[in-house]
Structures are given as C-alpha cells and as structure tokens.
Amino acid sequence: MRTAYHEQLEALTTQLGDMCGLAGVAMERATQALLQADLALAEQVITDHEQIVAMSVRAEEAAFVLLALQAPVAGDLRAIVSSIQIVADVDRMGALALHVAKIARRRHPQHALPEEVNGYFAEMGRVAVELGHSAQEVLLTRDPEKAARIREEDDAMDDLHRHLFTVLMDREWRYGVAAAVDVTLLGRFYERFADHAVEIARRVIFQVTGHAPEEEELPAPR
Template sequence: MRNDFHGQLDSLIETLSQMCGLAGLAMERATQALLQADLPLAEHVITDHDHLTHMQAQAEEASLLLLALQAPVAGDLRVVVSSMQNVADAERMGGLALHVAKIARRRHPDYAVPEEVNGYFAEMGRIAVDLGNNAKDVVLSRDPEQAAQIGRDDDAMDQLHRHLFTMMMDDRWSHGVAAAVDITLLGRFYERFADHAAQIGRRIVFQVTGETPEAP
C-alpha cells in the first residue's frame, strides 16, 4: 500500500514538474510574440493554456485522493499539500504568459511595446524562462539550496520591473498613455510570474526542512 502511495505521489510531482516547464515555455513564446509582433505564436500560447488548466485539475484531484485515501502524515503530508499549492502556482504562471500573449495579439499588427524598452522585456522573458525551468528541476530534485536560488533570481526580476517603471515616469517618456498602460501591465505579469516561481521554491524548502523561508 505504501508503494502504491509513493507511486501516486511520484506521478503528482512529475506532473507538477511538467507544468512548471510548460509555463516557462509559454512565457518564452509569449515574449517572442510580444517582441516580434508574431500573431500565430501569440495564438499558439493562448490555445495551449487549456492543456495546462486541464493538468491542474487532474493534479488537484490526485492530491485530494491521496489525502482522503492514504492519510499521509509528517513529511509525506507536507509534500502532498505543498505540491497541491504549487500546482496552482504553476498554472498561474502559465496564465500570466497567456496575458502577455493576449496583449501581443490585441496590438497586432503593431508592436505592443516601444523599441526602447525591448531590452527590458527580452531580459525579463529570459529570467522568467530560467525560473520556470529551475522550478521544473527543483520540484524533482528537492534540493533546498537550488530552491532558495529561485528566490534570489526573483530579485533580479524585481529590479528590472522597478527600472522599467522609473523609465515610464520620466518626463522624457514620449509614447503616450496607451503604451504606458500596456507596459505597466506587462511588467506586472512578468513580476508576478517570478513571484509564483519563488513561492514554489519556498514550498520545496518547506517540504525538505519543515520550515518556510520568509519571502523577501
């Protein structure tokens, strides 16, 4: 019976890992669609999100069944409960990539962001993809140091977001209100993506140590 439990738990963890990787891939494609005004790619991100939502529903159902039928305790209970929470975070990461893709689609055939901020979003996209991939790996490795690194990478995203906001507040900003609104929303989407990844990292530390690191 315990072997069956751990087999189901391993399946849940594998699904969560896949979801993190898919969220990172979605943000990679959404960023490309944003910077290149690539409508087919934006549509691809939007359509694919249904698969991530379906995976979330299946994983949450599997988690509830483990809790109800196996009654895990101690470390196993931490893994099941925190994995169920992480599944929601992974889906939300994909949802934020979806929002980026929708802005790219709405502004097509125009570019959604001015050329002078392309570098910011290219770097924010790169960090987001790394965070998604790191979350994918750390879910499987359960390495607390690797998990803590996700939070440090989140700090880099926060710094870029602050710089971007400062640029828009500058008197020399000449791209109008509509562009400023889009950029504000986009910056927030990338920042929140990183926050969700960092939250996954903190829960992995909790799984291993029983202690929850404080959010920065």
C-alpha cells in the same frame, strides 16, 4: 500499499514538474510574440494554455485522492498539501504567460511595446524562463539549497521591473497613455511570474525540511 502510495506521490511531483516546464515554454513564446508582433505565436500560447489548465485539474484531483484515501501524516502530509498549493502557483504562471500573449494579439499588427523598452522585456522574458526552468528542477530534485538560490534569480527580475518604472515615469515619455498602461501591466505580469517561481521554491523547502523560510532567511544575493 505504501509502495503504491509513494509511486502516486512521485507521479504527482513529475506532473507538477511537467506543468512548470510548460509554463516556462509558454512565457518564452509569449515574449517572442510580444517582441516580434508575431500573431501566430501569440495564438499558439493562447491555445496551448488549455493543456496547462487540464493538467492543473488532474494534479489537484490526484492530490485530493491521496489525502482522502491515504490519510497521510508528517512529511507525507506536507508533500501533498504543498503540492496542492504548487498546482495553484504553476497554474497562475501559465495564466500570466497567457496575459502577455493576449496583449501581443490585441495590438497586432502593431507592436505592443515602444522600441525603447524592448530590451527590458527581452531580459525580463529571459529571466522568467530561467526561473521557470529552475522551479521545475527544484520540484523534481527536491533540493532545498537549489530552491533557496532561486531568490537570486528573482532579484534580477525585481531590478529590471524597478528600472522599467524609471522609464515610464520619465517626463520625456512620448508614447501615450495606452502604451504606458500596456508596459505597466506587462511588467507586472513578468514580476508575478517570477514571484510564483519563488513561492514554488519555498514550498519545496517546506516539503523537505518542515520549515517555511521567510524572505529574510533566504540567502542574500551573491
């Protein structure tokens, strides 16, 4: 009975990792669609999002079945409750990639971004994809040290987001209000994608150690 239970829990963890991988792929494609004004790629992200939604529903149902039928305690209870929270984090990561793709589609055939900020979003996209991969690795390996280091990657995203605002606030900004709104929203989407990757790492640390680290307890960037 317990062997079957742990197999089901392992299957749930694998499913969460797969979802995280899909969210990373979605953000990678959404970024390409954004930078290249690629309508076909944007549409692919929008269509593929249904797969993440369906997987989220199945993962959440599996977690609640384990709670209801196995009455887990201690570490097993932490693992299942954290998994339910991780489902929500990964689902949101997929939704944020979807939002990027929708802006790219809405502005097509024009580019949504002024050329001046393309470099920022290319780098933000790269960091977001790396964070998605790191979160997937942490989910599958349950390595608390690797989880703690995700903050360093998130700091890079925060720096890019701050620098982007200096461009937006420059009095020489000449691209109009609509472009400023798009850039502001897009910057927020990438920042939140990274934040959810960090939350996944926190939840893995809690699963493994029973301790949920506060921001200041994570290692400082090197």
